[in-house]
Amino acid sequence: MRDLSGQNHYHSAVRATPFYEKQKAVDLVNTWHRWQGYTVPDVLDNVTVEYFAIRNSASVFDITPMSKYRIKGPDALAFMNRLLPRDMTKLRVGRVGYTVWCDDEGMVIDDGTVFRVAEDEYWLCAQERQLEVLKRNAIGFQIEYAEITDEVAALSFQGPVTCKILKNAGFAGIETMKMFDLRFFDFPGGEIMISRSGYTGDLGYEVWVQNDQAEAIWDTLFEAGKHYDIRAIGGDALEIARVEAGLIAAHVEFSPANETVRPGHAKSPYELGLGWLVKLDKGVVFNGRRALMKEKKNGSRHRFVKLDVEGNKTACNAYLFDKKHGKQIGHVSSTAWAPTAKKNIALGFVDMPHGEIGTEVWAEIYYMKELKWNTRWAKCTVMKDAAWNPPRKTLTPPADF
Amino acid sequence: MTDMSNTTYDSIIIGGGHNGLVCAAYLAKAGKRVLVLEARGEIGGAANTMTFCDGWKVSPCAHYLNQLNSTVRRDLNLTSHGLKMAGSDISTIALDPEGDHLFLSDQGASGAGISANDAASYRRFMKLMHQYSTTLGFLVDLPPIDIFNPDWDDKVAALKLGWNVRIGLGAEKMSEFLRMVGMNIYDVLDDEFDNPTLKGALAFDAVLGTHTGPRSPGSVLTFLYRLVAGTDGAVELPEGGMGAVTSAMAKAATGFGATIKTGARVASVIVENCVATGVVLDNGATYSATHIISNADPKTTVMDIVGPRHFEADFVKRVDNIRMRGNAAKLHIALKSLPRFTNLSAEQLRSRLLIAPTHDDVERAFNHAKYGEASANPMMEISIPSIDDETLCDEGHVLSAIVQYAPYTLKGGWTEAAKDNFRNACIDRIARYAPDIRDHIEAAELVTPADLEQRYGMRGGNWHHGELTLDQMLMLRPAPEASRYALPLDGLYLCGAGAHPGGGVMGAAGKNAAKTILSEGRS
Numbered sequence: 008m009r010d011l012s013g014q015n016h017y018h019s020a021v022r023a024t025p026f027y028e029k030q031k032a033v034d035l036v037n038t039w040h041r042w043q044g045y046t047v048p049d050v051l052d053n054v055t056v057e058y059f060a061i062r063n064s065a066s067v068f069d070i071t072p073m074s075k076y077r078i079k080g081p082d083a084l085a086f087m088n089r090l091l092p093r094d095m096t097k098l099r100v101g102r103v104g105y106t107v108w109c110d111d112e113g114m115v116i117d118d119g120t121v122f123r124v125a126e127d128e129y130w131l132c133a134q135e136r137q138l139e140v141l142k143r144n145a146i147g148f149q150i151e152y153a154e155i156t157d158e159v160a161a162l163s164f165q166g167p168v169t170c171k172i173l174k175n176a177g178f179a180g181i182e183t184m185k186m187f188d189l190r191f192f193d194f195p196g197g198e199i200m201i202s203r204s205g206y207t208g209d210l211g212y213e214v215w216v217q218n219d220q221a222e223a224i225w226d227t228l229f230e231a232g233k234h235y236d237i238r239a240i241g242g243d244a245l246e247i248a249r250v251e252a253g254l255i256a257a258h259v260e261f262s263p264a265n266e267t268v269r270p271g272h273a274k275s276p277y278e279l280g281l282g283w284l285v286k287l288d289k290g291v292v293f294n295g296r297r298a299l300m301k302e303k304k305n306g307s308r309h310r311f312v313k314l315d316v317e318g319n320k321t322a323c324n325a326y327l328f329d330k331k332h333g334k335q336i337g338h339v340s341s342t343a344w345a346p347t348a349k350k351n352i353a354l355g356f357v358d359m360p361h362g363e364i365g366t367e368v369w370a371e372i373y374y375m376k377e378l379k380w381n382t383r384w385a386k387c388t389v390m391k392d393a394a395w396n397p398p399r400k401t402l403t404p405p406a407d408f
Numbered sequence: 409m410t411d412m413s414n415t416t417y418d419s420i421i422i423g424g425g426h427n428g429l430v431c432a433a434y435l436a437k438a439g440k441r442v443l444v445l446e447a448r449g450e451i452g453g454a455a456n457t458m459t460f461c462d463g464w465k466v467s468p469c470a471h472y473l474n475q476l477n478s479t480v481r482r483d484l485n486l487t488s489h490g491l492k493m494a495g496s497d498i499s500t501i502a503l504d505p506e507g508d509h510l511f512l513s514d515q516g517a518s519g520a521g522i523s524a525n526d527a528a529s530y531r532r533f534m535k536l537m538h539q540y541s542t543t544l545g546f547l548v549d550l551p552p553i554d555i556f557n558p559d560w561d562d563k564v565a566a567l568k569l570g571w572n573v574r575i576g577l578g579a580e581k582m583s584e585f586l587r588m589v590g591m592n593i594y595d596v597l598d599d600e601f602d603n604p605t606l607k608g609a610l611a612f613d614a615v616l617g618t619h620t621g622p623r624s625p626g627s628v629l630t631f632l633y634r635l636v637a638g639t640d641g642a643v644e645l646p647e648g649g650m651g652a653v654t655s656a657m658a659k660a661a662t663g664f665g666a667t668i669k670t671g672a673r674v675a676s677v678i679v680e681n682c683v684a685t686g687v688v689l690d691n692g693a694t695y696s697a698t699h700i701i702s703n704a705d706p707k708t709t710v711m712d713i714v715g716p717r718h719f720e721a722d723f724v725k726r727v728d729n730i731r732m733r734g735n736a737a738k739l740h741i742a743l744k745s746l747p748r749f750t751n752l753s754a755e756q757l758r759s760r761l762l763i764a765p766t767h768d769d770v771e772r773a774f775n776h777a778k779y780g781e782a783s784a785n786p787m788m789e790i791s792i793p794s795i796d797d798e799t800l801c802d803e804g805h806v807l808s809a810i811v812q813y814a815p816y817t818l819k820g821g822w823t824e825a826a827k828d829n830f831r832n833a834c835i836d837r838i839a840r841y842a843p844d845i846r847d848h849i850e851a852a853e854l855v856t857p858a859d860l861e862q863r864y865g866m867r868g869g870n871w872h873h874g875e876l877t878l879d880q881m882l883m884l885r886p887a888p889e890a891s892r893y894a895l896p897l898d899g900l901y902l903c904g905a906g907a908h909p910g911g912g913v914m915g916a917a918g919k920n921a922a923k924t925i926l927s928e929g930r931s
Contacts, residue, residue: 147716
């Protein structure tokens with residue numbers, strides 16, 4: 008890529024992450040897309056091979072474009088506790104939490120992970136840009152906040168042998184990290200942060216480094232993993248894994264409330280199946296509290312469902328019905344053939360009170376064969392859990408290979 | 409810490425300004441146990457009477473009563489509590505430096521070479537304004553209509569509004585109303601009149617107490633607001649100054665059983681489990697109540713007294729964005745004797761005297777304010793209340809003037825030198841109309857918006873606790889989530905001018921807040 012540093016930035020609206028050259032070196036297919044201003048691969052080699060690296064060995068995915076923020080100051084805890092519906096007094100230093108955050112109407116702005124790196128310091132990692140949200144939330148709090156998206160390079164390192172590889176790479180004690188622990192490790196050029204977290208529903212870590220340590224950490228992982236089928240992957244493989252794990256995505260499962268202009272088009276945490284994140288009784292005010300109390304009392308409009316779809320046709324963009332040719336009650340938001348769970352699955356939304364666990368809904372699936380459209384009705388069963396939720400996700404220490 | 413046992417009330421009102429006192433009176437009248445906590449040594453807030461020079465007293469903020477809510481006056485029987493008018497139906501004289509003054513009253517306009525055509529236009533224009541005012545007037549006495557979740561009362565009010573505008577005014581006047589209401593007064597005056605003195609006077613009335621010039625959008629609305637939210641344009645002078653009004657209100661409140669404590673500065677509101685349950689004074693004393701009602705402006709209430717962390721972020725952002733830029737100063741002059749105004753008799757000095765030669769002059773005066781400067785040629789509303797009210801000074805007279813524009817955020821700040829300069833500029837300005845005034849001056853005081861903020865706690869020195877513009881009125885005042893007196897924190901309410909229907913010594917916000925609280929649980 009041409010030099011876009013300094014004043015040359017305007018030559019392109021696409022930037023390279025610090026891992027760009029490393030990824031380009033193993034790229035066989037040249038399929039990339041723009042993600043928050045950075046170019047990232049959809050596929051580097053073959054999506055099936057890359058997917059199975061997530062589930063069967065070790066996958067490396069560049070998450071540098073994720074929006075990252077540092078929040079620091081004497082009011083950091085109070086600030087996070089007002090921003091997030093979770094009870095943040097429960098998140099100790101050295102822990103990571105998955106969370107959503109809402110506007111005053113109780114509608115989800117975004118979801119992400121919050122890292123308590125020190126008593127008075129948090130990192131927030133989000134799908135969408137959050138600077139304006141932080142700005143309005145900071146009024147009246149003694150904190151400083153900064154966007155560190157471009158300063159911190161990050162890799163998602165996911166798969167059953169990742170712990171072993173990190174151990175091989177010399178990150179001593181990595182096997183004692185529990186799910187959602189974070190720890191700092193010595194590394195040439197300065198401490199780096201490793202958290203046991205991810206977006207695959209599997210054993211995995213996220214590695215957070217300074218930009219100038221990026222290539223070194225990449226080389227370190229690949230060297231330590233060379234006998235363990237470590238593989239760089241693109242976004243397409245990750246998409247299959249996250250649907251299989253039943254995880255939501257912004258602009259897919261929900262329209263971020265602060266960008267949504269049409270009334271009723273945003274969703275609440277309850278409607279995203281994330282009511283467990285909302286602690287109405289935590290004793291302090293948080294954004295959306297009053298609206299969510301009302302929703303809790305009066306009921307939600309929609310229910311998030313994980314569906315096991317009959318047959319082998321993915322229910323891509325399908326409407327959902329209460330019965331075959333029945334009343335339309337919702338829609339499918341994400342689909343995948345789940346290779347490990349060996350299921351045709353879908354994520355979607357149905358109007359309340361439909362969609363209780365174990366009940367059936369119907370999808371009218373349109374699919375194309377050699378440019379000819381066909382339609383098929385498929386019975387879908389509402390699953391209790393995600394299609395893929397293995398014990399190794401949380402097992403500590405992870406299996407040694 | 410004082411003991412908690414006998415410090416529990418139904419309602420605690422933070423601030424004993426006129427709205428706080430009115431709210432207290434209504435609540436106490438309904439049998440509630442009410443405590444008013446006033447930070448200053450005396451009640452009334454900015455609606456008081458103050459000694460500014462040994463032997464001379466003045467109303468330090470508003471000096472005329474033109475918006476006192478008639479329901480409040482009647483319900484609280486303020487007359488029986490000692491409220492007396494030293495002057496009523498006060499007419500207006502728009503001053504001319506050459507002495508060719510313009511005389512304005514409800515009956516019409518004369519002088520200043522006004523043409524028969526303009527005089528007729530003036531009568532017609534004022535009649536139309538009064539009609540509009542009558543059409544909208546009922547909105548003042550109601551909480552703003554809840555358009556998202558209307559109850560029966562809201563629906564009735566909405567129907568009444570529709571009926572008044574469409575049927576009451578009729579098609580022609582309705583369309584004229586809709587044409588004019590969003591306009592600036594400058595263009596309207598150019599449409600209607602030729603006489604520059606008349607246009608100057610009306611332009612000034614439209615922008616009095618605001619951070620707008622005649623050409624600013626919404627200045628027709630502020631002109632109308634003076635009539636709508638008031639006594640339909642009638643101007644009165646309370647005997648004993650504005651303090652007499654609040655003193656009568658306080659007597660009404662205590663008469664109904666409310667307790668008023670002065671020198672009791674609320675440091676913070678106690679919030680337990682997301683509910684406002686009491687207050688802490690700066691001396692550490694605490695008081696509990698089920699209703700904590702703030703007479704302070706919305707920004708001070710949310711940002712300082714309660715604290716932003718007890719509210720959700722979008723609401724805080726909206727409150728933070730409320731515009732409350734004070735731009736009017738007060739000039740108080742202790743006069744040894746009455747000065748001579750060119751071509752005016754002593755009797756005529758009973759009138760409201762305006763210095764606002766043309767509407768262009770008013771706009772030019774505002775230009776300075778936009779850029780953080782005080783007007784080089786300030787505009788004024790002058791009152792010499794001591795002519796009708798002997799209680800204000802032992803000898804001599806008091807001149808009280810509202811002066812525009814004097815921006816709160818003056819470049820370089822309101823230093824003593826800056827105040828001296830502006831005070832002299834104001835006196836020079838008056839001297840163009842009353843050349844011998846300097847010989848009569850015993851002392852003069854300039855009260856800037858910064859002083860008003862410091863003395864009375866009104867942020868930005870804004871008299872109205874929030875500028876009166878369309879985006880800060882009705883269901884948008886002070887913010888959509890708080891327009892019906894209850895703030896989005898359980899147990900916390902607003903009763904001051906920052907809530908609908910806004911500022912001026914009116915008392916309607918205090919009354920409406922009390923009525924809203926009393927009707928809780930009924931609907």
